[in-house]
Amino acid sequence: MRAVDGVSFTVEPGTITGYLGPNGAGKTTTLRCLLGLVTADSGTALVNDRRYVELPHPLTEVGAVLEATNFHPGRTALNHLRVICAAAGLPPERAAEALEQVGLGEVAGKRVMTFSLGMRQRLALATALVGHPRVFILDEPANGLDPAGIQWLRGFLRHLAHERGAAVLVSSHVLAEVEQIVDNVVIIAKGRLVRQGSLAELVSNGDTAIRVRAADPGELVPALERAGATVVQSDGVLRVTGLDAERIGRIALDERVVLTEVSQERSDLQHVFLELTGEGETS
Structure with missing residues (x-):
């Protein structure tokens, strides 16, 4: 090897x-x-x-x-x-x-x-x-x-x-x-x-994510995934990639889900590292 x-x-x-x-x-x-x-x-x-x-x-x-x-x-x-x-x-x-x-x-x-x-x-x-x-x-x-x-x-x-x-x-x-x-x-x-x-x-070339908080994420996540998004949930926050903020808002409106936060998340080095290597922050 x-x-x-x-x-x-x-x-x-x-x-x-x-x-x-x-x-x-x-x-x-x-x-x-x-x-x-x-x-x-x-x-x-x-x-x-x-x-x-x-x-x-x-x-x-x-x-x-x-x-x-x-x-x-x-x-x-x-x-x-x-x-x-x-x-x-x-x-x-x-x-x-x-x-x-x-x-x-x-x-x-x-x-x-x-x-x-x-x-x-x-x-x-x-x-x-x-x-x-x-x-x-x-x-x-x-x-x-x-x-x-x-x-x-x-x-x-x-x-x-x-x-x-x-x-x-x-x-x-x-x-x-x-x-x-x-x-x-x-x-x-x-x-x-x-x-x-x-x-x-x-x-800048990393996959930009949208940070979302919703009153009922259980209803929103399946709808986002059907639309082609990748969703990662952690501590009540949804990290959504593959859709922009406007599209997420429209899907939430269609599903009658109240959003309490929608913000663009900076694609930092750790996220890029995880995407490229599939590993955690290790040496």
Whole structure:
């Protein structure tokens, strides 16, 4: 069974691309291919037109976060980054600078074993930053962050892409969060590409639904379905697709059903994701 099959996309400088798919879709495998951790049977995964293993100084070109557990627990945050800098031939002062960038300056001297998951996630981001790269590959970067940390991450990623001109690829299962920060979306399912494009195009092309509340939905739903609509009921609300608001109103009038709400529902990323993959909001 192929983990990833024929997936092809480009992440442009100055943009944030969300890489989405159900659990087991092949997202992490794709990122590992990009970083040379997995060898593909065919095809190429390129960073700045070269394979990762061919980059002479990879940390100055690519910042990657795949997990926030690859730290020696007895080292301090500052010493961890100093080791990274020494191995990559980077100035040692970059360690302290990167910790300040991610909000860990005050705990630079603390051992990693004392860090929360959110602090480890920030340390992983600092590791990705030390070489001033222009490409970032991030797998679940919000994992473990509290609400304030997530808000900080939004601004941080926007700064990297929109102000510094970096190309940012973010894999995440939190669709509502992704929708707030990305410019483009790539969706895969069962290892295959199912949709890609700008977030605005993807959402605008989704199936727009009409939100309906009725005094007697039991009478209204069969009539709507006979007219060709798809109706999903949840907590007393009907989500109707396939008919416009005027047609729904006329059907309700014919059936003598009182409507208490008729409004157009925005086709957001989660609805598009569900329609394309048939899955829930999973990673």
